[in-house]
Amino acid sequence: MLRVCVAEIIPVEPDLCNYNVGIMKKEFISDCRAIRTLNPVIHCITNYVAMNPNANALLAVGASPLMSFRADEMRDIVAQSQALYVNIGCPDETLVCAAEIAVDAAAELGVPWVLDPVGVGVSRLRMETCRNLVVRKRPDIIRGNASEIMALAGNAACARRGVDSSESSDMALESAEVLASRTGSVVAVSGATDYITDGRVVLTVANGTPLMRKVSAAGCTVSALCAAFRAVDDDSLRAAWCAMALMGVAGECAASSCRGTGSLQTAIIDELSLFDPAEYAELIKGGTL
Numbered sequence: 001m002l003r004v005c006v007a008e009i010i011p012v013e014p015d016l017c018n019y020n021v022g023i024m025k026k027e028f029i030s031d032c033r034a035i036r037t038l039n040p041v042i043h044c045i046t047n048y049v050a051m052n053p054n055a056n057a058l059l060a061v062g063a064s065p066l067m068s069f070r071a072d073e074m075r076d077i078v079a080q081s082q083a084l085y086v087n088i089g090c091p092d093e094t095l096v097c098a099a100e101i102a103v104d105a106a107a108e109l110g111v112p113w114v115l116d117p118v119g120v121g122v123s124r125l126r127m128e129t130c131r132n133l134v135v136r137k138r139p140d141i142i143r144g145n146a147s148e149i150m151a152l153a154g155n156a157a158c159a160r161r162g163v164d165s166s167e168s169s170d171m172a173l174e175s176a177e178v179l180a181s182r183t184g185s186v187v188a189v190s191g192a193t194d195y196i197t198d199g200r201v202v203l204t205v206a207n208g209t210p211l212m213r214k215v216s217a218a219g220c221t222v223s224a225l226c227a228a229f230r231a232v233d234d235d236s237l238r239a240a241w242c243a244m245a246l247m248g249v250a251g252e253c254a255a256s257s258c259r260g261t262g263s264l265q266t267a268i269i270d271e272l273s274l275f276d277p278a279e280y281a282e283l284i285k286g287g288t289l
Helices: 021-038 051-061 070-078 094-107 124-136 146-152 171-185 210-214 216-231 236-255 260-272 277-283
Strands: 040-043 063-065 082-085 113-116 141-145 186-190 194-197 204-205 285-289
Touching: 021 051, 021 236, 021 285, 040 094, 040 216, 051 063, 051 216, 051 236, 051 260, 082 094, 082 146, 082 216, 094 113, 094 124, 094 194, 113 124, 113 216, 124 146, 141 146, 141 171, 141 216, 141 236, 146 171, 146 186, 146 194, 171 186, 171 194, 186 236, 194 236, 204 210, 204 236, 210 236, 216 236, 216 260, 236 260, 236 277, 260 277
Parallel strands: 040 063, 040 082, 082 113, 113 141, 141 186
Antiparallel strands: 186 194, 194 204, 204 285
């Protein structure tokens, strides 16, 4: 079970009016435009499978990805970044060391960061790596599939799952709320319905296509987008919701024209590079639970 000291986290009653779906859609439009205008630098410490899709997605929406595992340049890069994204999908010694230094620098410099605990229940190494990073500096957002979130929250039944979720997002909602309350992070669960929670408010997104489960790094790309939105939005709950909504709608639109999972990946990048934020906002299915 993840043990994190939350003594300094002071609960504040959320203003649910801020998460009215109409207001959220307006903020979605504003945040999408801000990413394109501000071109935030996103430092990505991600796995080798996800590097190219993550970089292409960030470039498509208007962000500037920067990827490095060199320990001796981590602090310099974090200092020039507007957000940090850490993905433990290939947790070799170089990546883990770089992530620790980068998260420490983010804590010192006040840079927001996103954790993607890929396959966290598969091994003790992955679990200990995630626990260590969370303790070093609370992630602003933790994004994973249902099995990953349940495992990280301490659900023993999910302790030996791979990177593909064997559980539905509905099954992981309680674990997501527990994990968010325990860590102080916003927790986002991908699935047929996406759930995003800070332990008090639960937001949903019901867009997407089942085909996205067959595209490598699709989930990792959502996490990278979470970092891009968090770079321009101080509200982590809203930033995560916007990222999940954007990827979900892009996936739906891409699926309508693709031939299969190979062309779907390319079509999603096309959607992310060409979409109109106002038109996409009208297609978002979700809100407050």
